[in-house]
Amino acid sequence: MKPELSFIGNIETPYSTLKECPKNIQHDGPICQIKxxxxxREGLLGLVTGxxxxxxxxxxxxxxxxxxxxxxxxxxxxxxxxxxxxxxxNPIGVAMLPIHKIENGQITVRGLDCLNNTKLIDIKPAIxxxxxxxx
Amino acid sequence: MKPELSFIGNIETPYSTLKECPKNIQHDGPICQIKxxxxxREGLLGLVTGxxxxxxxxxxxxxxxxxxxxxxxxxxxxxxxxxxxxxxxNPIGVAMLPIHKIENGQITVRGLDCLNNTKLIDIKPAIxxxxxxxx
Numbered sequence: 001m002k003p004e005l006s007f008i009g010n011i012e013t014p015y016s017t018l019k020e021c022p023k024n025i026q027h028d029g030p031i032c033q034i035k036x037x038x039x040x041r042e043g044l045l046g047l048v049t050g051x052x053x054x055x056x057x058x059x060x061x062x063x064x065x066x067x068x069x070x071x072x073x074x075x076x077x078x079x080x081x082x083x084x085x086x087x088x089x090n091p092i093g094v095a096m097l098p099i100h101k102i103e104n105g106q107i108t109v110r111g112l113d114c115l116n117n118t119k120l121i122d123i124k125p126a127i128x129x130x131x132x133x134x135x
Numbered sequence: 136m137k138p139e140l141s142f143i144g145n146i147e148t149p150y151s152t153l154k155e156c157p158k159n160i161q162h163d164g165p166i167c168q169i170k171x172x173x174x175x176r177e178g179l180l181g182l183v184t185g186x187x188x189x190x191x192x193x194x195x196x197x198x199x200x201x202x203x204x205x206x207x208x209x210x211x212x213x214x215x216x217x218x219x220x221x222x223x224x225n226p227i228g229v230a231m232l233p234i235h236k237i238e239n240g241q242i243t244v245r246g247l248d249c250l251n252n253t254k255l256i257d258i259k260p261a262i263x264x265x266x267x268x269x270x
Contacts, residue, residue, distance in 0.1 A: 005225050024262075040202065042202050043202045043214035044216050045213055046212075046213035047216060053216075058138055067175065078180055078181035079179050081179050090256045092227070094229055122227060
């Protein structure tokens with residue numbers, strides 16, 4: 001049995017095609033909205049503005065991954081795990097960004113690199129010093 | 136249809152129970168081996184010692200997530216997305232660590248926080264300045 005994912009929310013960005021998406025996270029990029037579905041909304045309790053979070057999202061609309069590939073501008077061949085292409089065996093994007101604003105089950109950040117309507121998989125604190133972590 | 140994941144390798148750590156696992160990544164922690172399955176081995180080409188990578192892995196053996204929870208040492212209630220517990224709607228762990236050694240389809244890093252035999256989901260460069268990224 002393969003492990004399955006459940007989407008927990010939706011991400012709104014200014015990008016409607018992969019060509020428009022920036023190649024990486026841009027800390028001074030445009031505002032993006034992370035909207036957690038109602039049943040998970042309470043899960044945001046405790047996150048605060050300025051706190052750095054890890055955001056995981058499903059890179060939909062991707063192609064079959066190519067394991068070895070020549071890069072476009074050189075003759076160098078690199079493996080898929082040395083590249084950040086969204087066309088991966090498991091197309092999961094990860095961004096580490098500070099919370100710009102948080103209210104009503106919505107988190108605002110700047111500079112995500114994904115398409116509008118990208119599905120959210122997880123949010124967690126990027127650093128956690130709480131001694132009372134559940135394991 | 137739910138999005139499915141395929142495991143691409145296996146992670147060896149010194150921890151056989153969740154209680155033994157450190158609560159977070161430890162940069163000076165013990166050696167851990169990341170073994171990519173044979174069919175993905177060429178995908179590591181281009182990664183080098185010292186380079187910082189993002190490692191994604193499936194946190195198996197977890198329980199049903201609790202959305203709101205009082206922390207053990209205080210009366211404060213926090214949401215699941217404000218905690219780093221492995222018991223999450225989508226139990227994916229993320230570590231950002233430098234490559235200690237890389238050879239023969241194996242990457243060695245220090246200080247992962249997961250159980251021995253944790254399944255690998257993805258590896259990608261933590262920072263990528265290549266202008267020739269595939270999008």
